[in-house]
Amino acid sequence: MKHKGVVFFDVDGTLIDWTKKIYAPTKVTKDAIVKLRENGYLTILATGRPKNCIDEGIVDLGLNGYIASNGAYAEIDNKVLFNETLDNKELKVLLDFLEENNVVYMLEGQESNYVLDLKNEKISNLIKEANLNIDNFSEEWDKETVKVSKIIAVAYDNKSFDLVCERFLKEGYAFMSNLSNGGLFEIYKAKYTKGYGVGHLLGLLDISKDNAYAFGDGENDIEMFQAVKYGIAMGGYHEKLEQYAYDFTEDVANEGIEKGLKKLGLI
Incomplete structure (x- = not known):
């Protein structure tokens, strides 16, 4: 199946916000991601967390793949693509x-x-x-x-x-x-960033940067935003991320994912 594009999602401050006791994606976020997949887009997690810290609430989203540990690990459709470890x-x-x-x-x-x-x-x-x-x-x-x-x-x-x-x-x-x-x-x-993982996956999937989107809020999302055309900063984003953002949406509590996807015309 040929996909229209791919959307990458950060975890903390994007899909969830444990600082505000939002430990799982909201129903509105879940429904938005289901609609996104139905509309022909791949969905990939891109997180600073290792694979073992991706909890059930995130796994239950049924995403197509994961980039973990700031780009040091990647898998898609349950197949590990790379797993870089420290010497x-x-x-x-x-x-x-x-x-x-x-x-x-x-x-x-x-x-x-x-x-x-x-x-x-x-x-x-x-x-x-x-x-x-x-x-x-x-x-x-x-x-x-x-x-x-x-x-x-x-x-x-x-x-x-x-x-x-x-x-x-x-x-x-x-x-x-x-x-x-x-x-x-x-x-x-330093070599392994979310941007490293995102760029590697885009190449393997043969998807253009012009058809790649990312949602994030942190300093470690800068390289990911640089690797896609459309980087969307969540409400409460780190100040260093602002200059790399294509556009902005609201925070987790105010359903920033759904609003951002609608504004982009993806759902």
Whole structure:
């Protein structure tokens, strides 16, 4: 079947908003995505989350594929296209540095997440606030063999963030700070972005950038917006995203997905 185009959806702040206790897509969003597929468009998730953190509410949307861990992993129709992981020697150096500087962290793999201590207050709060499934976490792992795509660090001041950036920026890592939201910041290989995953999929699917759309709200959606013609920023978007947006819609609570798809004429 020849598709008219493809629409990529971010998760947090786009399909759901756990900061506002909206843990699953609304009925209006679900119905809009069903209509979108009926109208001949592929639907792909593009999230910073690993595959194991894509919860049932998102899976139940029946999307055609997933780009996870900021572009390090991709699958379509249940077939894994690529799954890039961090080099273990480099990872050990980074993790040792975090531990030496008292920065708590969580490692994200596609099958599982890894922590040193599930009872750590910062980790337990993160799992609770982000509505993550604790069954997807393990304390049994080894730095020299664990397969992960990204690191979530937890710190409550800019000093720790700046310290890590200064030490590892020249080694090919990228960093995304959200210190105001529980002190989180992400560490991942700069090469692997949502834009990398989106561009790779468009090539495999033989779909033109001119027929590609994306909905997002975060700083890590910039590269995704650059990889498509129509990047739609959700209400409450990160200020750095604005200049890359084709247009704007409302936030999750005000049914931004449905309104944005209607404005584009896709439903």
